[in-house]
Amino acid sequence: MxxxxxxxxxxxxxxxxxxxxxxxxxxxxxxxxxxxxxTPIEPRTVFALGLNYADHAAELAFAAPSEPLVFLKGPNTFIGHQAYTRRPADVTYMHYECELAVIIGKTARNVKKEDAYKYVKGYSVANDYAIRDYLENYYRPNLRVKNRDTCTPFGPWIVDVKDIVDPMNLKLTTHVNNELVQEGTTADMIFDIPSIIAYLSSFMTLSENDVILTGTPKGSVDTTVGDIVITEVEGIGRLVNTIIGDESFTNR
Incomplete structure (x- = not known):
């Protein structure tokens, strides 16, 4: 459902x-x-994985990480399906990132990998835009790269965990203005969902409606004002978003 x-x-x-x-x-x-x-839920703590697909790490000329690279995102970043994302006028490279979002369903602490899916409520789609102009340290992206207002469309749906037989074998695609620009599969994650949940819960408590953004495959392309960006995860949903410019925010 x-x-x-x-x-x-x-x-x-x-x-x-x-x-x-x-x-x-x-x-x-x-x-x-x-x-x-x-957004399909009101996100609590949001964890985002950096460089969790080897092809994306290679695309950015970085070595694949040996342990999960995780940073946090604020609730201000999240918007729903069919909403607008602001592209600052002074940036030169702002790209989409199609990601499978994992939503925690209950309190989790010291979870074993084999038990990890018992703590998942469901799945959704996220488009975690990155502004590369602001990147200072790939290992822990600074706030301006990943925590700008309106820069993380999320939704439209939450799909119950029992309705997805194998979340580690789902196709991800991104279309910009109806052109396919990104394609991959969750099977290519460096750290799979059970590994991520086990890792995070080994040193902190996870709670209901915490969200894990699991990373993006290769295919990062700059976006411009007016672009319609559609990120889709097989069996989960199709998330539509439009890029707008600073002129739409003249009162801010």
Whole structure:
């Protein structure tokens, strides 16, 4: 089952996919284009994996890491499906990153790899834009690279863990203006989902609605104002986002 959070009629609702439409928690049926999409959950602590695909590390001329490279993201970065991401006028290279998002379902501490999926609530799609102009240290990207407002579209759906037979064998794609620019598979992760959960929970407690962004494969291409970017993970969903410029924020 695919679930979402949306705003409709002045209220926030949980909704499910219903024959190409949305069924709200009050049983109303509405069209997808008539709602405002929110993130599928309200993210708590968000962990993002850097260089978790060997082909992406090679693309950036970095060696593949020997242990997970993890940094944190603030809730200010997250926006929903069909929303807008701001590209600062002074940057020269801002690229998308299609990622499988893993959503924790219950408190986890010292989890063994073989038990890791018991702690997963479900999966979603994230597009974790990076502004390479601001990169100071690939090992721990600075705040301006990965924590800018509106730079992480997330959603539209959360898909229950039991509905995805093998999350480590899912196709990832990105299209910009209907052109395929990125393609990969979760099978190529350096650190798989159980390894990441075991690693994080070995030194800190994970909680419900913590989110793990598992990294992106090769295919990073600069985006420009007006681009429509579609990131998709097989069986999870198709996330649409539009790049806008500073002129849309004249009052800020």
């Amino acid at each position: 695919r679930k979402a959070r949306i705003a409709y009629g002045g209220a926030i609702h949980e909704a499910i996919e219903w024959e190409g439409l949305l069924k709200l928690d009050d049983d109303r049926i509405v069209e997808e284009n008539n709602v405002t999409w929110l």
